[in-house]
Amino acid sequence: MAVERLVVVGGDAAGMSAASQARRLKGPAELEIVAFERGHFTSYSACGIPYWVGGEVGGRDELIARTPEEHRARGIDLRTRTEVVELDVAGRRVRSRDLESGAESWTGYDKLVLATGARPVRPKLPGIGAHGVHGVQSLDDGQRLVDDLERTRGRRAVVAGAGYIGVEMAEALVNRGFEVTVLHRGPQPMSTLDPDMGGLVHSAMNAMGIVTVADADVAKILTDEEGRARAVATADGREYPADVVVLGIGVEPRTALARAAGLPLGESGGLLTDLSMRVRGHEDIWAGGDCVEVLDLVAGRTRHIPLGTHANKHGQVIGSNAGGGYATFPGVVGTAVSKVCDLEIARTGLREKDAREAGLRYVTAAIRSTNTAGYYPGAREMTVKMLAERRTGRLLGVQIVGGAGSAKRVDIAAVALTAGMTVEQVVSLDLGYAPPFSPVWDPVLVAARKAVSAVRSAGV
């Protein structure tokens, strides 16, 4: 039997999980695996970068789950600092460039995995390319930022954007001794939450000394004579002095290669796949991780949701299929958790905005409770907001902000959303109770009770 060749483009979570899983299923005698990675590193936790920057994680290498050498030792022909610059679908081959030497060559494939990830949004603004302006998407990005923070004498940082990355980077920079200003669009930080819930995050950020500026539209980066960022100017003419600027505006799928090759892309520019993570219409090309759109099971559409946990699952599924097995990725419900200082932040399912966009009518219920029995020492506030569909009472989404135990509580709702439960069914769930862990009515259940009332009051 001829040896097949699997080519993997991108050496982080999705790509190397796929390569590793395929290798588990098929040995080198059956399957040759070649993986290309632009950067220096493989299989790292990009989500851990804020904690490395903030000094909670000792060093870069702790974020690396598996080094290039370890992958090679497992029979994967991994080529780092090598960028794939062209995909020839008809010819079943990719053209790659050695980023050190500039040398290029073509590599043929029988099976292809695209795991090219995402890149930070860099709006085309004056000065956006200046020294001192950083994205934090890859470990190479993180290393450049850490090096810069160590060199720079100034102590003023501006973070553009207040989504997960922006908020986590703001905290990290505070922990590193910077004065931090966060410029964000909209009325509240954390626009992945509804504004009423984002307001709670706002207060917590201010309490830790972070300045937040609402409705801020970044217009340009002002630079000094050496071409280094010195301030961020917003559209209303205000200037925010900055010795370092971190872009947390969001990321976009890195799919120029796929686009040029004519592969199907969604509205976000992410690749579109079937349930086995195969690129739609292409028998032998799979794609996963931050370069694809995933099916949002609650909204009933695909979305770009770049998260390491999805990327790892995609890789596992792709590797199983490319290795001759069978697996699927059924979709997501939109779960995400984070924290700022000791305030935990979580969401799953739809925000109000998402529900409207999905064409759903809904009611909301928000409640305040505590993370433990109220009398238990150290009890902290927990706020839970729930969305339910009008008429049917189907659970549509949950947002939680509060003390310890708030973030992962959202998993209860994530499972209930997956199962299509109504809020009435949620009320009856048999959740763990003991005074150190929950009030006798878990806050999620209290929110569900209120949502049941809201559904009834709203009628049909």
Place this chain on the structure above:
Amino acid sequence: MAVERLVVVGGDAAGMSAASQARRLKGPAELEIVAFERGHFTSYSACGIPYWVGGEVGGRDELIARTPEEHRARGIDLRTRTEVVELDVAGRRVRSRDLESGAESWTGYDKLVLATGARPVRPKLPGIGAHGVHGVQSLDDGQRLVDDLERTRGRRAVVAGAGYIGVEMAEALVNRGFEVTVLHRGPQPMSTLDPDMGGLVHSAMNAMGIVTVADADVAKILTDEEGRARAVATADGREYPADVVVLGIGVEPRTALARAAGLPLGESGGLLTDLSMRVRGHEDIWAGGDCVEVLDLVAGRTRHIPLGTHANKHGQVIGSNAGGGYATFPGVVGTAVSKVCDLEIARTGLREKDAREAGLRYVTAAIRSTNTAGYYPGAREMTVKMLAERRTGRLLGVQIVGGAGSAKRVDIAAVALTAGMTVEQVVSLDLGYAPPFSPVWDPVLVAARKAVSAVRSAGV
């Protein structure tokens, strides 16, 4: 319209939740509510007693959610220190005794709620009634124990039993400065877990200085000349000196009243109800809380599972129905959480023993992971054991022991059990991920992956 009378027997979680909910739905002009309670207190958290004994909760009153006076102010005719001693179902009346004066009287009812709770198992052993031997089921029990601990000069405590109550009381007594020995049946403490998981609890208890004695069969309590406990003797003739003895052997439904009245009881002695919490075959009698058996949805049978969280839900359902509304309690999946020191302990669904008793064939999978990303500071071990049905792969149960975040993670499985998910479906769940809260593959998902393999290997 004539005023109906609702009589409630038992003034803790189930009874007073029922009374309060009925009062919300119907005012005093429509419904008279009379509630009888043997003790001094109402609506308290019995689950909080170990934390009060251990000194973490400041005082008894913090455990009381609503005092008798507060209930009375809401239009409930609450009679404390008054025990119902006879139920006349045909005559629709109860006979009660004032425990202070001894006076008795009959009270008629249109609707009746039985919420008589549970009582600590007190095997008929020599000395079991001695001074210094304590159950910890009611707030009155807790008060007697706390008073005794304050008076007694000795510092040696023996806890009989190592279920939730035994383990929590052992920790409480250590926190209070006692030398604690726990005598338990079987090979490991925490028999609510499989022995392999109980072994982890065993180690943690020993590490905090608690002596545990396996396969210990308590035979008698030895007393001094004043009739006070001085040691516990086991069947094998060993003696364990004790200045105070706490019974954590378990509790049994307090249903002598119901039994005498001919109401239907299950194998445990708990009352049997329908899904609206009505006593089977009795139109106008409801029962809830620790005196009933609940439907275990996974095992497919009723069981006695005395937990405050169920009692509160029962009360809510009963009050809705007795107040002219409609609600049901569909059953439980067997979720319970606890902790010993900073080791969290959780279970839901079936243990191996339960699965065998239920006639199910199963496979198991156990994994070790961490409660946060492995590189995140303070990462702690988490062990997850999963049971899945052979052939179908249906999730049957999960047990978790580990650091912070272990206990409430069991809720993921509790919801999945309720939804009847397979372990393959569990693998695809969209759970919250960020480095401070989880590895990129949540430990529950890792266990599910292993369980999927186990199901496949086991074949049909």
